[in-house]
Amino acid sequence: MxxxxxxxxxxxxxxxxxxxxxxxxxxxxxxxxxxxxxxxxxxxxxxxxxxxxxxxxxxxxxxxxxxxxxxxxxxxxxxxxxxxxxxxxxxxxxxxxxxxxxxxxxxxxxxxxxxxxxxxxxxxxxxxxxxxxxxxxxxxxxxxxxxxxxxxxxxxxxxxxxxxxxxxxxxxxxxxxxxxxxxxxxxxxxxxxxxxxxxxxxxxxxxxxxxxxxxxxxxxxxxxxxxxxxxxxxxxxxxxxxxxxxxxxxxxxxxxxSLGQIVSSRLYFDLVSRFVSQGEPVTIFCHPARLSDVVGQKKCNLRQLAERGVLARVIPEVSLEKEELVIKKEAQSFKYNLLTDLHYSIDEV
Ligand code: SF4
The missing domain is CATH 3.20.20.70 (Aldolase class I)
Structure with a gap:
């Protein structure tokens, strides 16, 4: 506790x-x-x-x-x-x-x-x-x-x-x-x-x-x-x-x-945006504790995805780990993990 x-x-x-x-x-x-x-x-x-x-x-x-x-x-x-x-x-x-x-x-x-x-x-x-x-x-x-x-x-x-x-x-x-x-x-x-x-x-x-x-x-x-x-x-x-x-x-x-929330929601945005393509509507499933990170502060992640032509809705799913996301596109679902499927280079900073 x-x-x-x-x-x-x-x-x-x-x-x-x-x-x-x-x-x-x-x-x-x-x-x-x-x-x-x-x-x-x-x-x-x-x-x-x-x-x-x-x-x-x-x-x-x-x-x-x-x-x-x-x-x-x-x-x-x-x-x-x-x-x-x-x-x-x-x-x-x-x-x-x-x-x-x-x-x-x-x-x-x-x-x-x-x-x-x-x-x-x-x-x-x-x-x-x-x-x-x-x-x-x-x-x-x-x-x-x-x-x-x-x-x-x-x-x-x-x-x-x-x-x-x-x-x-x-x-x-x-x-x-x-x-x-x-x-x-x-x-x-x-x-x-x-x-x-x-x-x-x-x-x-x-x-x-x-x-x-x-x-x-x-x-x-x-x-x-x-x-x-x-x-x-x-x-x-x-x-x-x-x-x-x-x-x-x-x-x-x-x-x-809210710096901490901005930073952690940016991680989830990067993960999603690396695996979705313009023009495809997607449903994103995430651990309930990560809902606000995936949606972003004042829904900024969803807004930015929409600006890139990606319409996304986010649904909490208790069976997922906190670092996992499932992205559903049309009839197919793909599971991604923030720790293993997202990579940064120091040159990006
Ligand atoms: S040790 Fe701590 S309190 Fe002292 S000057 Fe540095 S930051 Fe300030």
Missing amino acids: KPVTVPFFISHQGCPHTCAFCDQRTISGAVGILPTKEEILTKIAGWRSTAGLRPVEVAFFGGSFTALPREIQAELLAPLQPLLADGEIAAVRLSTRPDYIDDKRVEWLKKSGVRSIELGVQSLDDAVLKASGRGHTAAQSLAAMHCIKQHGLSVGAQLMPGLPCDTPLSSLASLEGIIAAGADFIRIYPTLVIRGTELAKRHAVGDYLPLDLEQGVSLCKLLLHHAMQAGLPVIRIGLQADDGLNADTVLAGCWHP
Whole structure:
């Protein structure tokens, strides 16, 4: 059963680093917004009351948890211990930087109920990391992933295509490195130019150009497809609108509130359009969970097929796998699989 996640955003908490894409320096007053013990317990109780039979987990997102002073980490985790002991919450997850992970930290976190750690890997290309001011290397990210896995915890990675000096090939190589390191899940956040950041300054003088929406969708599509083929779950594509992002704060870049859906529906469009011909009406059967991906956002896939002279209707079919489609043309039906019948080349991006 999918767990209910109670999120606590610990924000940047006076982070000393200077990542070019981060607006932490414009968010003054970030220190001091850590949740108190009472706030933590009240929020968990509220979420538990509506969770039903689903297990409840607690997540500390939005900052570098293990870069906080140990006393503060302990203060945040202490209220959770009785709840973990009673089984009222199942696990704790958190996000952090790769260079704040080592055996001692992970051992201590594991004893405190942490079961999953998400790392801001962003890229496995040292030139990209350096140009982005990350302050850590690819080797540190790989070592951190290895360390977390050695302790039996689940490890996730965040990947940021489109950082300074990044190329589609470099993003793909980073993804391959993350897969080879045994990551359990990944989030893909195309780089945005956010007001008040170093990237905004570089962008203003023409020293940095982010991926635009179309370029970002095209690259994310390839990365998603590659991750799916490798069996690596992609749990999010694109930052959420509720993270303070809006038309005023996002100056440029690949940003759309429904980016993930646009990307995955593009995969299904590519699969269908490769196997239908102009002028033939088709019926497409898909797993019910994939209906909106096949139809596309605001029916854009069906519209684009119609523009190519293909009239399509889509019907849910429970017997199909999520990656499968059956395309019926006249009296004949053909089954296709997104993982084996769709191929991309990096040159298409
Ligand atoms: S993105 Fe970089 S600068 Fe921003 S909080 Fe994280 S580590 Fe610090």
